[in-house]
Amino acid sequence: MTVHASHDCAVPCGRIPLMRVAILNDVGQSNYHVGDEAMCHAAVDALRARGVHDVVVLTRDVEATLRYFQGVEAVPTLRFPWPPEQREKRLADIDRVLAGSTDALPGSDPLFDLIETIRGVDAVLIAGGGNMNSDYGWLLYERAAVARIARHVNKPVVLSGQTLGPSLSAADREVLRQALEAATLVGLRDAHSLRLARSLCPEHRGIRPSPDDAVGWSLAALAAPWAKHGSDSPVGRTSVVPTIDQALERSGGADASVTGASVTDGSVAGATSTQSADPTRPRIVATFAPGVGPFDQGEAAEAFAVVLDALVHRTGGTVEFVPHLAQFGEHDGDEEFHRKVAVRMHSPSVQREIETAPTSLRRTLTADYVVTTRYHPLVFGLAGGATVLPIAVDNFAEVRMAGACATWGITGQVVPLAALITPRAVAWDLREAAQKWTQEAVEAQDAIADDLLARRPDVRELTDAWWDTVVVGLTGSTPAPSSLPPVAPSGAGTEISRALRRDWTRPETPLPQQARTTVAIVMRTKDRGLLLGRALDDVLGQTFADWRLVLVNDGGDPTPVDALVAEREHEFAGRTTVLHNGRSVGMEAASNIGVRAADSEFVCVHDDDDRWHPLFLQRTVAHLERPSCTDGGVMVRTEIVYERVDTDVEPPVITETGREVFWPQLQAITLADLVSINRGVPISFLYRRNMHRVIGDFDETLPAVGDWEFHLRFAQAATIGFLDGQPLAYWQQRPDETGELANSMHAGAQVHRRYDLAVRERHFQEWTRDNGLGLPLFMAREFQSVQHRLDALERQNAELTVLLREQQRELHNVANVLADNSFFGFIKRKLRRFFGIA
Structure with missing residues (x-):
């Protein structure tokens, strides 16, 4: 298709022209990442719903991606090394190739195939993620390279559902700026990223707030209205599971298989069973990443265990650990860390293995409570109407989680892990803080569910409008700003969450100059x-x-x-x-x-x-x-x-x-x-x-x-x-x-x-003024006597050192004489005479 000159364009009422779109997302990794795969599912489904069926997925594992995504083409993406100087060099080499220096890289480099792939599409969508920062610099540079290639071959680029920073070196900040400038449309899923993008590119007309890419995908799974919490359905809602299964199957992303699960009894560490969770009890889905910011894993695992035990105590529910990132069959990543949490609990828990994004989505959508340090379980839980207890292990996690909550109009509910470990004025210790937090969460459950249910139409409209905007951006036009207002602020939540945050998060409004x-x-x-x-x-x-x-x-x-x-x-x-x-x-x-x-x-x-x-x-x-x-x-x-x-x-x-x-x-x-x-x-x-x-x-x-x-x-x-x-x-x-x-x-x-x-x-003079010179004079004489003895010992040691060296030389001479008079010395002398050696 022909790329249009960039101009403001409202979302069209007519049909978008047939397009071939390449999607870059972190799929096909050796570690299966539910959130990354979910965002790619979301992008594919959203484009198809708007008439874009010809999709090329850039992936690290072509075979795996074709297994999980139906009806797409998959091609290898670029890879960048981790060391900053190496990734900077690789990007510079790519720039030289794009400038015409084809010998800057060997002909076997995958860059050349990728250039041809992008040349053969109409547009590039860089789908959502939280990797455009220095902590994930190799992924930032991968995105920057794809954006530069697309610009080189005159193809529009859209960035959707991104988190930027907060960690950015000076070099990476400039790489990010150029990537943003190359895009027709940039969607940022949190306030921090939006502010950063606008500061980097103040004249960019396509920088917009956006929901996370997977929000719409989650809501699409809810084909039937949810019942109010407290219904007689086994999971607390009416006819949820069949509806989700059917919706996912229709989207081509269903994976009905359920991997093995075990039940860990907190009273007997490591005890397992094949029994399933009691379906009549409230479901508490827990997902924790092994990365716990500056904290020790054991300390963090103990805090998570205390919160889960408190929630079980308040609800009588069953904890179900649902991993978000791990290798299939290796029981590593989240699975391994979940075991560390489970053995610290006093309540039994169900341990799930890593599952595909559609199955993991289903488990979280049907939860009554979600306790998580990961971003997308929060996204799924809010879409499903669950009471979510989000725990941020660091600033990066808090920025993203706050953005996910803000999509639903919710503020002040992300609790930093630091606040749980040292709750200060809220409680004397972790256990008291956990009891207060979970008590308020349980008491507010119905109000939270009703509030989320009431907001669902507005959030669905917001996500639909965003994907309409994305498709316009893919044509090369700068879409007109959305006329939809953000979702209205919510009053739902807990005051304990806000109190726990008070000393552990940046003030939401500037601190008064004289504040103590x-x-x-x-x-x-x-x-x-x-x-x-x-x-x-x-x-x-x-x-x-x-x-x-x-x-x-x-x-x-x-x-x-x-x-x-x-x-x-x-x-x-x-x-x-x-x-x-x-x-x-x-x-x-x-x-x-x-x-x-x-x-x-x-x-x-x-x-x-x-x-x-x-x-x-x-x-x-x-x-x-x-x-x-x-x-x-x-x-x-x-x-x-x-x-x-x-x-x-x-x-x-x-x-x-x-x-x-x-x-x-x-x-x-x-x-x-x-x-x-x-x-x-x-x-x-x-x-x-x-x-x-x-x-x-x-x-x-x-x-x-x-x-x-x-x-x-x-x-x-x-x-x-x-x-x-x-x-x-x-x-x-x-x-x-x-x-x-x-x-x-x-x-x-x-x-x-x-x-x-x-x-x-000075201090000696102060002491003597108050106490006189008697003791110092006496001690000075004693010290002088000791010093004389030390000086004598030092001279004696020097003399002994000289004697020792002389004795070592004498011993060396004796050893040489003995060597010459030995049998081997005799043979050595004869050989010297025979060969005429002096």
């Missing part, structure tokens, strides 16, 4: 934009969100500082205060300025070149908030990270060169240890603000070792707790750097030694 927060983070900086940007992202990466950052620019250029903060304005949500000193006042004075600029319960100093583990604030705040805790502050196990900065490239690159644990033998923070040498650094310390009333401020007369002097006074007045185990703070060191990028302890080593002595002398 739990933690004040003081960050000192001066002309180190490269390091400062990393430090700002480090703070934003904390699982605990109730903080205010006070950024003190100590005499540096204010322009780059303001720009770096402005780039992250939405993420900071009013939680930053930026102070520019007209001239440098020194590190300790800058710390005092920052401490006084924000009200809080706790304080920490985060230098612009250091980093935290994402759990630093969560763990340290939890320690100090324990009812039994009397510590004035707490330090954490710290790791030294060595790095270098390559400033010869643009942008400059920071490369890690090594690591070692800081004071690995350290088991506690004591004054006795601190008087010898500093055992902590600012990045490792969180303390109570009221300690300043007791010990005063940071000493502004010290250009170095000010943190050590502060720790000495602190340990005199209060105990300092210590969190052993995994390092939660990273002390970044650049021994070879000079200038602004240097560490003060390396670049100013002489200054450190000078003020180390000055601090010791």
Whole structure:
């Protein structure tokens, strides 16, 4: 067909011209991913419903895709390596080929076949997914390459149902921008992605909000109305299963086979049976990914088990683990992690093996409750009218889950895993929080089901309109914006969800400037934009969100500082205060300025070149908030990270060169240890603000070792707790750097030694003023006597070393003489004479 010039076009009433469309989606992976396969099913079915039947699926496994998708053509897609530098090189090679340099890649490279495939279609649809970020960089580059190929051969590109970021390197951000610019239409399934796309391509007229691709596919399976919760049907709804089976079979995607299931009794770990779940009990579908963000798998599995047990206790239901990603027959991925959760439960559970997307959809659509850390079980559960308890293990998961809920007008219901593990004001511990959350969920079940049922027509209309728009975009025209309003906000949900979120998610509205927060983070900086940007992202990466950052620019250029903060304005949500000193006042004075600029319960100093583990604030705040805790502050196990900065490239690159644990033998923070040498650094310390009333401020007369002097006074007045185990703070060191990028302890080593002595002398003078010189004089004589003895021993050791070396030489000479007089020595001499060797 002929590609039309891009122009605004309303969704047509007439028939779309016959088209041949290539679909790129993450299908055919060795690990079967229900969500990715579901989105491809959704795209194929939506196009067919609009008259587009000639579909080419770009896949990693042609045979598997043809087995699961009927009536499509399947061809291999491109693959990119994981290492960033390698994928960047491959994309550059592809660009050279497209520019006419056919020898940039060997003729056997699959790129050339893909170019011909795309040349032979009318348009390319890059179907939904959450992989356009640096964490999945090889998939981002695959999409970017396909978009560039399509643009090269003059074929329209549409991106549908995407999540962008939030993790993006500078290079990947530019690759993403170019991919968006190449598309006629871009559908973003969450507010964060929509905002990011518009910031990257502010003039792009085709950037739109969209539902997830699989929402419409899920709703299409519901050919008959759902009954209200509480009906007499075995699964709580009327005639659901036959209707879904029939609908899926008609769509050509049915897979009626049910793989084996086992029942695990939480009271006997690992006990299994072939019995099925009781169909008269409420069905609780649980799906958890083995990736648990910054948390340990065991800790996360325990939290999931506690929530499921609480829900079983409240409902009398049966937990059914439905895996979302695993290899068929290998029992890995979600299946393996589900077993870890099941053995921690006190309730029996049904263990399902991985199943195809249509079967997995059916199981989740018919659930009464869905508890999940995965995105598409949430999508399926909402479509089915279930009460969903979504748990986000990290920011990426929360962004996507919030978008899925927003499609139905629901806000504030995604609970971060951090909030369950450390619930703070909601509860004293995980079990109490789980009981409160599940109790509200059970009490709200009917209201939630009725609300979702009432919204279903609006959501169905929204998804239908989106796919109509996609088809227009595939013709090369920029569709006119939809006239449909978003689904109205819902009042359904639980207040406990919102309360649990309060301290663990970015504020939905900017924080008032004078609002008191739990933690004040003081960050000192001066002309180190490269390091400062990393430090700002480090703070934003904390699982605990109730903080205010006070950024003190100590005499540096204010322009780059303001720009770096402005780039992250939405993420900071009013939680930053930026102070520019007209001239440098020194590190300790800058710390005092920052401490006084924000009200809080706790304080920490985060230098612009250091980093935290994402759990630093969560763990340290939890320690100090324990009812039994009397510590004035707490330090954490710290790791030294060595790095270098390559400033010869643009942008400059920071490369890690090594690591070692800081004071690995350290088991506690004591004054006795601190008087010898500093055992902590600012990045490792969180303390109570009221300690300043007791010990005063940071000493502004010290250009170095000010943190050590502060720790000495602190340990005199209060105990300092210590969190052993995994390092939660990273002390970044650049021994070879000079200038602004240097560490003060390396670049100013002489200054450190000078003020180390000055601090010791000051405190010694204070002590002698109060206690006199008697004890120091006596100890000085004893120390001098000990020093004399040590000096004598050192001289003696030196003499013994010389004698030992002389004896070693004599022994070596004796050994040589003996060797020459031995039988072998005799033979050796004869051979030398025979061959005339001297």
